[in-house]
Amino acid sequence: MSTTLPHGVSGLHALPADHHDGPWDAVITPPGLKERLLATAVLVLRHGARLAGSAVAPHGLVVLAGPPGTGKSTLAQGLAQAAARTLAPHGATTLVEVDPHAFPSEMLGESQRAVSRLFHETLPELAARRPHTLVLLDEVESLAVRRRAASFDTNPVDVHRATDAVLSGLDALRAARPGTLLVVTTNFAEAVDDAFLSRADLVVRTTLPDETVVPQIVADSLRELAAQWPALRRLADDTAVHRRLSKHLTGLDGRRIRKAVHGSLARRLETARDPSTLTEADLLAAAEEAGAERRV
Ligand SMILES: Nc1ncnc2c1ncn2[C@@H]1O[C@H](COP(=O)(O)OP(=O)(O)O)[C@@H](O)[C@H]1O
Ligand SMILES: [Mg+2]
Incomplete structure (x- = not known):
């Protein structure tokens, strides 16, 4: 299957598909944010072609920017499925996942040509297959980084080079296939320039979850466990427990909060053998430890 994927593409999915449910609900966001995201996606995917050429034509670009672990990738994945469900009466949606690591900039010219080919040829061809196409470019900064610097000290120049390449590519993609939506995530919000964002x-x-969101992430993580071990329902429903845990977990990103809850099972052999025996004390110990790591 993977051998049939075009260069630079790491995933191709026909949506909606039941096994893509989950991410959209898993990320807890401020009120209204998901509707805004979904409405933007649906407008572009459904009416982008009709609006093309007009002064109000959408660019077909959504940017999710923020620190690692704050739900960007999960939201982007969820958005694809949510938009596909909304648009299902009008036909299926293709989710194309771009592999940014397929374009190392070690050989600058060659890498630029490869990115250009992606936007001029590969993506328009894929977008011709179904009525709606959403392209996900996760961690745009890794698109143009020098291989040796990848994921360590990404520097702003690399981020600019990546977003520039994407902007000119996007123009080509819009010309060929208006109504295609490009969703880009970045961990380097400050380094992304205004031309891109505008x-x-x-x-x-x-952002990092605040004190109202942290207990909700704790509760959702516990509900996940309770779905497997119903004895944990009591902990999953106890909002006072969630608040006590949250005192230690506020200031951590969503990923680390979920990890602390799940990690509470692996502190004692008994809970590892039988998660139904998990206690509030286990959870508190895990939360305290996670919170202490934040402060070092
Ligand atoms: N606001 C949030 N609400 C619930 N879960 C979250 C939140 N932010 C992050 N997570 C969880 O943390 C994990 C990592 O999220 P991810 O989407 O990979 O973050 P990012 O792409 O920003 O690094 C996922 O399991 C996600 O569900
Ligand atoms: Mg991510």
Whole structure:
């Protein structure tokens, strides 16, 4: 299957598909944010072609920017499925996942040509297959980084080079296939320049969960466990427990909060053998430890 994927594409999915449910509900966001995201996506995917050429034509770009672990990738995945469900009466949606690591800039010219080919040829061809196409470019900064610097000290020059390449590519993609939506995420919000952000139809800045969201993430993580071990229902429903845990977990990103809850099972052999025996004390110990790590 993977051998049939075009260069630079790491995933191709026909949506909606039941096994893509989950991410959209898993990320807890401020009120209204998901509707904004979904509405932007649906407008572009459904009416982008009709609006093309007009002064109000959408660019077909959504940017999710914020620190690691704040739900950007999960939201982007969820958005694809949510939009596909909304648009299902009008036909299926293709989700194309771009592999940014397929374009190392070690050989600059060659890498630029490869990115250009992606936007001029590969993506328009894929977008011709179904009525709606959403392209996900996760961690745009890794698109143009020098291989040796990848994921360590990404520097702003690399981020600019990546977003520039995407902007000119996006123009080509829009010309060929208006109504295609490009969703880009970045961990380097400060390094992304205004030219990029100002072209976006929507910029969502994800942040660390605040004290109202942390208990909800704790509760959702416990509900996940309770779905497997119903004895944990009591902990999953106890909002006082969630608040006590949250005192230690506030200031951490969503990923680390979920990890602390799940990690509470692996502190004692008994809970590892039988998660039904998990206690509030286990959870508190895990939360305290996670919270202490934040402060070092
Ligand atoms: N606001 C949030 N609400 C619930 N879960 C969250 C939140 N932010 C992050 N998470 C969880 O943390 C994990 C990592 O999220 P991810 O989407 O990979 O973050 P990012 O792409 O910003 O690094 C996922 O399991 C996600 O569900
Ligand atoms: Mg991510």
